[in-house]
Amino acid sequence: MDEDETEVWDPDEEPDxxxxxxxxGRVRLMARRCxxxxxxxxxxxxxxxxxVKGMVEAVVRDEGHVTCHDTLSYSDGDxxxxxxxxxxxxxxAGPRSMFLRIARAQGEITLLxxxxxxxxxxxxxIPSTYTKEQDEPGESPAFVHGE
Incomplete structure (x- = not known):
C-alpha cells in the first residue's frame, strides 16, 4: 500500500x-446518535x-439493524x-428492523x-422520529446518509 492510500475497513470481510x-431479553438501543x-x-x-446507502438497503431487505460502531467488538470502548x-x-430502515419491531411488541427497550x-x-x-433537539452536536436529519 502506498503512503498516500488509506486503508478502508470493510465490515463484510469480517462481520461483527x-x-x-x-x-x-430486551433490545439495547443507543440513547442518542454518537x-x-x-x-x-x-x-x-x-x-x-x-x-451507508448499502447498509440501509440491507436493513430494509433483511429486516436487520445497524449496530452502533461505538459498541462493536473491535471498537476502542467497552x-x-x-x-x-x-x-x-x-x-x-427504522420501521423495517425486526429487533426494533420486537422491542415495540415487548413494550420496552433498553437505552444505552x-x-x-x-x-x-x-x-x-422514546421519540419515534428525528427532531433537531436529538442531534447535538450535528444538525442533519437521520435520513441524510453523509454522501
Whole structure:
C-alpha cells in the first residue's frame, strides 16, 4: 500500500457479532446518535461512497439493524452492543428492523447512554422520529446518509 492510500475497513470481510440483546431479553438501543454516527452528514467515519446507502438497503431487505460502531467488538470502548440510534430514526430502515419491531411488541427497550449507563424505558416514551433537539452536536436529519 502506498503512503498516500488509506486503508478502508470493510465490515463484510469480517462481520461483527456484537450482541444487542440485554441479559433480560430486551433490545439495547443507543440513547442518542454518537458524535461520528454514520447517519450524520459529512461521512465522519470515512466510509466508502455508497456504503451507508448499502447498509440501509440491507436493513430494509433483511429486516436487520445497524449496530452502533461505538459498541462493536473491535471498537476502542467497552460498551455493550446496541442498535444505532441513527438507524432507528431512519424513516425507512427504522420501521423495517425486526429487533426494533420486537422491542415495540415487548413494550420496552433498553437505552444505552454514552457513559455506559443502561435505562429500560417504555418503547413509546422514546421519540419515534428525528427532531433537531436529538442531534447535538450535528444538525442533519437521520435520513441524510453523509454522501
Amino acid at each position: 457479532r456484537t450482541q444487542v440483546w440485554t441479559d433480560q 458524535d461520528t454516527c454514520i447517519f450524520r452528514s459529512g461521512n465522519l467515519m470515512h466510509l466508502a461512497p455508497g456504503r 460498551l455493550p452492543g446496541a442498535i444505532c440510534r441513527g438507524q432507528e430514526q431512519h424513516p425507512t 447512554h454514552p457513559d455506559g449507563r443502561e435505562e429500560t424505558v417504555p418503547y413509546t416514551s
